[in-house]
Amino acid sequence: MKIFNVKSLAILSIIAIFLMLFIPACSDKKTKPPEPTATVHINLTTSDAGSVSGAIIKLENHNGVNTYQRTATDSTISFAEVVYGEYTIIITHSGYHNYAHSSLSVYSNIINHPVELILEDIEDPPPTSLLVKPENVTLDISQTQQLTITVTPANANPSVTWLSSNTFIATVSSSGEVTALAQGQATITATSALAPDITATRVINVNAIPTATVIISLTTNDGGSVVGANVVLQNHSGGSYQQTATSKNVILTNVAYSTYSVIIAHAGYFAYTYESLSVQSHTVSHSALLATNAVQIGDIITFGAYEWRVLDIQDGMALLISQNVLERRVYHTPNVIITWENCSLRSYLNGDFYNAFNASDRNRIVQVTNQNPNNPTYGTPGGNPTQDRIFLLSISEAEGYFSDDAARIATFNGTARWWWLRSPGSNSYTASIVYDDGDIHVHGLYVYNDYGGIRPALWLNL
Numbered sequence: 001m002k003i004f005n006v007k008s009l010a011i012l013s014i015i016a017i018f019l020m021l022f023i024p025a026c027s028d029k030k031t032k033p034p035e036p037t038a039t040v041h042i043n044l045t046t047s048d049a050g051s052v053s054g055a056i057i058k059l060e061n062h063n064g065v066n067t068y069q070r071t072a073t074d075s076t077i078s079f080a081e082v083v084y085g086e087y088t089i090i091i092t093h094s095g096y097h098n099y100a101h102s103s104l105s106v107y108s109n110i111i112n113h114p115v116e117l118i119l120e121d122i123e124d125p126p127p128t129s130l131l132v133k134p135e136n137v138t139l140d141i142s143q144t145q146q147l148t149i150t151v152t153p154a155n156a157n158p159s160v161t162w163l164s165s166n167t168f169i170a171t172v173s174s175s176g177e178v179t180a181l182a183q184g185q186a187t188i189t190a191t192s193a194l195a196p197d198i199t200a201t202r203v204i205n206v207n208a209i210p211t212a213t214v215i216i217s218l219t220t221n222d223g224g225s226v227v228g229a230n231v232v233l234q235n236h237s238g239g240s241y242q243q244t245a246t247s248k249n250v251i252l253t254n255v256a257y258s259t260y261s262v263i264i265a266h267a268g269y270f271a272y273t274y275e276s277l278s279v280q281s282h283t284v285s286h287s288a289l290l291a292t293n294a295v296q297i298g299d300i301i302t303f304g305a306y307e308w309r310v311l312d313i314q315d316g317m318a319l320l321i322s323q324n325v326l327e328r329r330v331y332h333t334p335n336v337i338i339t340w341e342n343c344s345l346r347s348y349l350n351g352d353f354y355n356a357f358n359a360s361d362r363n364r365i366v367q368v369t370n371q372n373p374n375n376p377t378y379g380t381p382g383g384n385p386t387q388d389r390i391f392l393l394s395i396s397e398a399e400g401y402f403s404d405d406a407a408r409i410a411t412f413n414g415t416a417r418w419w420w421l422r423s424p425g426s427n428s429y430t431a432s433i434v435y436d437d438g439d440i441h442v443h444g445l446y447v448y449n450d451y452g453g454i455r456p457a458l459w460l461n462l
C-alpha cells in the first residue's frame with residue numbers, strides 16, 4: 001500500500017478547501033431583478049353628469065396573470081404598482097353601457113386614462129319626480145287651461161293620470177285640460193302611470209264671472225211694432241238669457257261676461273241672428289233691424305251685397321237667383337272631363353263667395369241636396385247629387401222658373417251677358433249656358449271659357 005507524503009497531503013487539502021468555497025456558490029440560482037411598475041389613474045365621467053360611485057373598474061394584463069380591480073368612490077380611481085404591460089380596461093356601472101378598452105399601454109411611471117360612461121337608453125323608465133306646468137293658474141268660469149308634465153329623468157315615461165279635488169269647481173280631462181266651472185279653488189293631481197307613489201299637484205283658482213246689462217235696441221224696416229219679439233242671448237259655451245220685447249229697448253240684466261249670439265224671432269219678420277256679441281263691460285248695447293218677410297215669387301229683394309230675384313217659396317224658404325250677372329269666371333280649369341260636383345266654380349261659390357256674407361246672413365242660407373240630371377238632349381252624365389249652399393241652376397230649373405227667354409236675360413255692367421248653368425253640355429268638356437238673349441243653349445261651351453257669367457242661386461230662410 002502506497003503511503004502519501006506530506007507534500008501530497010498538502011495539495012489534497014488545498015483542493016478540498018477550494019471545492020468547499022466555490023462549488024456551492026456556483027450551484028446557486030441567479031436572483032431576478034424586480035419588474036417595473038406604474039401608477040394608473042382612471043378618470044371617470046358620465047354622459048348625463050351622474051354619479052360614478054359604485055362603478056367597478058378592472059385592469060386585465062394581456063399575459064393573463066396580472067389583474068387589478070377597484071370600486072369607484074369618486075371620479076378618479078388610482079391603481080398603484082401596476083406591472084408594465086398591455087392591459088384591457090373593463091368598467092361596469094348600473095344604468096350605463098359597459099365600457100371596454102383593449103389597448104391600454106402601461107410603460108411609464110404614471111398613466112392617466114379618461115373614460116366617459118354612456119347612459120343606457122332605457123325606454124320609458126319610471127320617473128323619479130313630476131312637475132305640473134304652468135305654475136300659476138287662475139281662470140274665469142268656462143275658461144280652460146292645458147296642463148303639462150315635466151318628468152325627471154328626462155327619458156322617463158311621461159304617462160300620468162289626472163284627478164281634480166273638487167269637480168264642482170274645476171274638472172280635468174285625461175289629457176290634462178282643466179275646465180273652470182265655478183268660483184273657488186281646486187287641486188289637480190297628476191300621478192305617474194308607472195310609479196303610483198310619484199305625484200305632483202297644481203292649484204287652480206277660479207274667479208267669479210262679472211256680469212253686465214245688455215240693451216238690445218229693436219227697429220223694423222217697415223216701421224212696424226217690435227212688441228212681442230222674442231230676444232235670446234245664446235252663450236257660445238252654453239246657457240242663455242231670454243226676454244220678450246215690450247218696447248224697442250229690450251234690457252237683459254246679470255249677463256255673465258262672455259261671447260253671445262243674438263237671436264230674435266218676430267212674427268212677420270225674418271229671423272235675426274248676430275253671432276258675436278262680446279259682453280266684456282258693465283253695459284253693452286246692440287242694435288237689431290228686423291226685416292219684413294212678406295216676400296212673393298218674382299220680388300226683387302236685397303240680401304247681403306246683392307239684389308236677388310225670388311224664384312220660389314217653400315216651407316218658409318225662398319229660392320233666390322242674383323238679379324244680374326255678378327262676375328265672369330271659368331266653369332273649370334284645366335280643360336278636362338268634369339261635372340258640377342268637382343268643378344272649380346262650385347268650390348268658389350261654396351267657399352269664398354259664401355264666406356263673404358256676414359255670419360248672420362250665412363246662418364240663413366240653407367244647405368240643400370241638388371240633383372244633377374244628364375243633359376236631356378245629348379245624354380252627357382250630370383254626375384252625383386251634391387250638397388250645396390250656393391249653386392247654379394240646372395237646365396230644367398232654368399226652363400221651369402222663368403216664363404220665357406226675356407225673363408232669363410241678365411246684364412253685367414249694363415250689358416246683356418250669357419251665363420253658366422250647372423248641367424253638362426254636349427260632352428263632358430262642356431257646360432250648358434243661357435245666351436245673352438235668354439235662350440237656353442244645351443250644347444254648351446267649353447268649361448275653360450273665362451267669359452262665362454255667374455248668377456248664383458240659393459235657398460234662404462225667411
